[in-house]
Amino acid sequence: MPLNLFSPGRIGRVELKNRLVMAPMALGYCDKGFVTDRMVEFFRLRARGGVGLICLGAVQIDPIRKTDYDMVNMYDDTCLPGLQRLTDAVHEEGSKIFAQLLHQGRYARSREYKGMEAVAPSAVASGYTGETPRELTLSEIKALTAYYAAGAKRALQAGFDGVELCTNSGYLIGQFLSPLTNQRTDGYNGDLYARMTFLLEIIAAVREAVGKNFPLTVRLGGHDFMEGGNTNSEARRIAGELEKVGVDALSITGGWHEAQVPQITMEVPRGGYSYLGRGIKEAVSIPVIMSNRMNIAVGEKILLEGGADFIAMARPLIADPELPNKAQQGRIDEIRPCVACNQSCLDRIMTHTAVECLGNAEAGRESELAQGAYLPTQVKTAHPEKILVIGAGAAGLEYARVASARGHSVTIWEQGSQPGGQILMASAIPGRHDLAELINYLTCACAKQGVLINYQVTAGKEDIIKKVEEGDFTRVVVATGAGPLDPKIPAEKEARVVQAWEVLKNRAEVGSNVIIVGGGAVGVETALTLAEIGTLDSAALRHLMLYRAETPDELYHLLTHGCKKITLVEMSNSIGKDIGPSTRWSVLARLKQHHVKIMKGAKAISIAEEGVNLEIDGGQVYVPADTVVLAVGAKPTNSLYHELKGAIGNLVLIGDASKPGKISDAIREAYRQAISFGSGGSIPIQKLFD
Structure with missing residues (x-):
């Protein structure tokens, strides 16, 4: 049984029964910002499942720039009765609950904010939305500070046990902290400490509104992963200043949504960014909460090594609300895993569709499925x-x-x-x-x-x-x-033609020059599988790096150059279009990293012994290959x-x-x-x- 995770903890004056935190995320369960039965029962089951602290994400505090999509209303008093229902439900099950106050800043899309343009420290175009925000005036900054304070006060009135400020992932406060997006010429910009002015003013206003005994935490990016942005070095300095002004805990996550570094997809190693939390913990004495690709084993290891004080998970608790109870009882093999696919959670929220879970068909449907206090799987x-x-x-x-x-x-x-x-x-x-x-x-x-x-x-x-x-x-x-579907492409008898499914099952041999017909998910995944053959593995990489046997450039070359030449052929003009948006970009980046040649708008019309005849742009092209892999769908x-x-x-x-x-x-x-x-x-x- 994990011992450290289930020892009691404290954030400010709030006692927590264990070290597990449900991290904040948008769920799409509210109704135009108001709490619903769906939301209440979803969180009730997570509290009943044994998590020590729940952090309610996507809580908007700006009464002017507001959206009906996904986010929870805390910008006026009409929200209070519903929020009180939520906090009561969580408390009845023995857990605590914080509210994360969020403003999207330049990440707000005008079409989702009823045509209102986004605002930000400076008018710097957003790679996340494709829009350019308007620079905030000084009076607007003061108003926003007051909105944060008013939101925190409402959280206290609604029965929350504390509040968290979202400064991470490239949202508004983080935009003030970054030299990339803060190009102001007034007191809100300058060195790192000057860029902290907005955050420090919010903290002061929140403290005045709720008092010193109401816990206040900050969700902080451990590294923006943006060229020219803040690194863990700056994050440590920010953390130190936050401790000085009385912040009770720091919740550490990864970089910005715009960053070209995968942070929560399946390819990211479990706990791969825990070093960021360890860096912060070395700089402060207040509790540090670490997140990103966590499970029980990784979380326990981090606590054992002193890398953090609490472990935060979001998707794993969507997958299995009973995760904490099962882990505490030693029933690790009974925990329904989160596989970080994102296809039913993040991919859905990106299209403003309520969050579900690949492995848990009950997630988000608890209030409708329940018969009394029991779900169908709990009723004989x-x-x-x-x-x-x-x-x-x-x-x-x-x-x-x-x-x-x-x-x-x-x-x-x-x-x-x-x-x-x-x-x-x-x-x-x-x-x-x-x-x-x-x-x-x-x-x-x-x-x-x-x-x-x-x-x-x-x-x-x-x-x-x-x-x-x-x-x-x-x-x-x-x-x-x-x-697998057989597209019935005419092929010479001597041609080596195999199905992608057989390649992925390791039941088919392929040569060194391969054409994959079909650029959907299966074709892309087959291309990556073949492209990695012959590349440097992690153990060899570690050895060579420790002894500095090769230059970084050479090591990168060895990581990305395998022993096969891969060409991916797709009839349409889109590669991987059946891959979810939160994952597709990184998969396409890996194709480029591994030098997979992509031919779009190309149709295979015949297969010869040593190549494929393609129809492209109204003409025909012959592409040499010793193996043709078919990845054109399933039946x-x-x-x-x-x-x-x-x-x-x-x-x-x-x-x-x-x-x-x-x-x-x-x-x-x-x-x-x-x-x-x-x-x-x-x-x-x-x-x-x-």
Whole structure:
């Protein structure tokens, strides 16, 4: 059991039962800024799950520049009753809650602020929005300072246990701190200490509004990761000044949204930026909270080594609200993992769609799914069935997990020798190994709930019908997944043509000069997998760096130059368009880093023994290659379902076998189907998952 994480802690005068903090993030659960049942029940379950402190993110304090999207209203008193409901719910479950006060500054998009232009320290164009803000006047700066103070006072009135100021990620206060965006010629600019003036004035105003006993923390970027911006050296100096003026704790995260350094995507190592928090902790004596790609093991290690005092997580607690309780009880293998895919959380919030979770179909639906105080997976059915699931991929395992939790007897037949389906293939891609954790979780959950998984079983129509007729099963669920599409491109007999799926499963040999046909997610991931073959691995890199055996430029060359020449061919004019926006930019950057040649608007019309004929710009081009990899999509593998249809009664088709899609689609559909029978019709299932 993690010992340090579950020791009590203190921020200011607030006692916390453990060292776990739910980090702030926008969720999209409010209604034009007002608290909803959805928000209350979401946070109630996280508090019930054992987290010591919740920090409510995206709380807007400016009554003039405000948006109805995603952010919570704390700019007038109409918000107070709803916020009091929220804080009461969290306190009833034994946790504390802070409110993070945020102003987007130049990160506000005019179309989302009813046409109002963004404001900032200076009129410096935003790479995040593509717009140029207006420079704030002195009177507006004074007004904003008062808005922060008024917001903090409302937080106190609404029952919050403290407030946090957002200075990180390139938002307004951080824009004042940075020489890149603060080009003023008055007292708000100059050296680092002058650039802190706005922040220090806000802190003074907040203290006057709420008193010295109400905890005040600051969320601080440990490194902007912007060329010419603040580094950890400046962050340490800022931290020292904040301690001097009475800030109670510092919550450390990574850089700006504009930064070209991935910070929370799957490729980022767990705790990869914890050195930033350690640098801050060396400069102050007040508590330091560290975040970015955390899990229980990494968090415990950081605390043990003295790198921080608290560990903050956001997405892991969306994935599993019971994470703290499970960890404290030593049930680590029962924690549903966050795999940092971003496809159901950050990608959705970027399009102003409510946050969900790839692995947790209940996330954000707690208030609608709950029957009394219990979710469907916590309620046993009055009509248990004997269920056969065909396929142990993500959909099959999730269906089995949910159905067995509800009291049904479940058996899985899997054709392969291990569970996972396509996730096994996806987790082999560089930087995506965390996906395997989801299968480990599902397999463990099924085992603990008595699900029997039979491997290397070929499911046939007659065997299944016989089992159903003999009463061994009352319901059959087909989760046989999908297979790769064959585009039927004419190819010479001697040509080496393989499917991307076989490459990713390490079942196909490829040569040194490879053309990949298809520039969607699978094609891009295959290109990166092949491009990394022959590059320097992390152990060799560490050794060479420690002994300074090579120059930094040479080491970078060895990291990014493999032994294969890769060309990615795509018919449309967009590469990786089915990859989420929070991840796509970094994936495309890695293609460039690894010198993958990209040909857009190109159609493969025939494959020769030593190359491919492409149609591009109305003409034909021949591109030499010794191997052609096809990555043009997927098709359902569902012939068994059609053979069984009409022959047995309760027959269900789920996951990619129904319609190829994302992992989150398969998990959500499996969950929906698994709770849709035996519930007495009390849950509006279809409406919830439309």
